Amino acid sequence: MAAKALLTALIFLPLLACQKPQAVASAPAQSAQPAWVLAHPEYHAHKDCIFCKIVAGVAPSKKVYEDDRVVAFWDIAPRAPIHILVIPKQHIRSLDELEQLPVATRAALLDACFKVAKEFHLTERGFRVIANTGADANQTVPHLHFHVVGGERLLEDPITIPGKASAPR
Ligand code: AMP
Ligand code: ZN
Numbered sequence: 001m002a003a004k005a006l007l008t009a010l011i012f013l014p015l016l017a018c019q020k021p022q023a024v025a026s027a028p029a030q031s032a033q034p035a036w037v038l039a040h041p042e043y044h045a046h047k048d049c050i051f052c053k054i055v056a057g058v059a060p061s062k063k064v065y066e067d068d069r070v071v072a073f074w075d076i077a078p079r080a081p082i083h084i085l086v087i088p089k090q091h092i093r094s095l096d097e098l099e100q101l102p103v104a105t106r107a108a109l110l111d112a113c114f115k116v117a118k119e120f121h122l123t124e125r126g127f128r129v130i131a132n133t134g135a136d137a138n139q140t141v142p143h144l145h146f147h148v149v150g151g152e153r154l155l156e157d158p159i160t161i162p163g164k165a166s167a168p169r
Contacts, residue, residue, distance in 0.1 A: 036089045039068045040102070043090040051143035055089045065116055069108040072116050072148075081151030082120045082127070086112045093142045094133045101144075113148050122150035128157070136169070 036055070037043050045052035053059035055071055064084055065072035075083040088109055092100050117127050127150030132139040158166070 036068055040090065046091045046143070049091055049143050051085075051087050051141060051145065052091050055087070064119065065112055067108065067112070069105045070112045072112050075147065080149040080154065082122060082149065084116045084120070084148045086116060086146040086148060088144055092144050094139055094144050095131050096133055097144070109144075109146060113146050116148045117150070120151070122148070126150060126154075128154055130157075 045056060050059055054061040054073060061071075061073040063071060063073045065086075068089075070086060070088055072084050072086045075085050086109060088101055088105050090101060090105060092098070098106065113129050114123075117123050117129075127148060130147040130149065131145070132147075
């Protein structure tokens, strides 16, 4: 009986050793996470946010700049010859939640606005950077974004128009 067991073991153990470790190979790899999440574990996305979908690459966009903290892409309805949106990959609602962003990401946003302006030659004749924040500013997409607009002489804005440029709430 013992000899039979030994014989069985001698035949089957080498066969088992040749098997590929299927279960280990098919386990979900950590790299299934997007690189920007791996680089910044504090980052998260909102599943119903169109800009988070653009960051994740599951909604279309015409990207003009990307690094590990920010993305810049064309506004879908440009209001000037150049109209680019600069956003953090980390979802925050608007500037009113800026404290939630790492300082390096805050710097990266400003830096990306400058890079975009330079790339599109806006630094030569001027441009505007706008961050509509909340209801009073008519913000429509609740993921922080900076509009970088230029390429023509822009209309005056509420800051430069003399008097009060507002509507009743
Ligand atoms: P705001 O009104 O300041 O919140 O600006 C939101 C901007 O996002 C608008 O200028 C929209 O045209 C733009 N926008 C909305 N959806 C998209 C999209 N899927 N891709 C690019 N731009 C978008
Ligand atoms: Zn978002």
